[in-house]
Amino acid sequence: MPELPEVETVVAGLKPQITGAKLVSVSDSGKNLRYPLPDFSTLLQQNIQRVERRAKYLLFYFENGQTLIWHLGMTGQFHVLAQHEAKTKHEHVTLTFTDGNTLRYRDTRRFGYAGLCDSDDLEQHAWFAKLGVEPLLDDFSGDYLRDILKTRKTSIKQAIMDNHVVVGVGNIYASESLFRAGIHPTQVANSLKPKQYALLVQHIKTVLAEAIEAGGSTISDFVKAVGKPGYFAHSFKVYGREGEPCHTCKKPIEKIILGGRVSFFCSKCQMMK
């Protein structure tokens, strides 16, 4: 499933290609995505003013004051292709622009979905209203994390993966940042020391920034907007490394299941405190 760094990479890939483009038509395969597609008619003859990301959603801001919201689900991909290029397998939506380019949405498993909203009302939209802060913004700080988790009795790993706390810290990035911060994944969320919250926040930001820099982690079907896979996967320190020696202390990396999700850690470098 594309995680925040992959979506950020997709947005960065799309920006130079479709910012300013004017939409002339939209066609679809007739197959349902997770939800029915929105009515695109109000967006016709409108320019895309900017493309942004909020959590794992792509936001296409149009000049008429509406925003097209798109979630990639499990296997969604966007490609910008010339109008004359043939339709490919699993291509479900095509947005055609006046410059002859098309934005093609491909989704093998069709768990992706799209919606339309007035740009001014985005933060109140059902998909956004309850979301926590963006991890890469200054709002996400050690003090913020400590405060929001002060009564939380779940594991710290489940807490940082909770979208109501902070968005976009998926399973891989949670495991990697906890390892770097030396915090055991099962530690109770409200029991960290103040400096551990700050350290964890710092490592979450670094891990995500490195993954964005590398173009996403490329798990499963994900291919970034320009079609090349990312390489962050090669630098995982714990994720997927069960039984392999820890890069720091050589102790074999262990695996547990937490909240139904597989978690990797080093029991020596991430001792319970």
Ligand SMILES: [Zn+2]
């Ligand atoms: Zn270790």
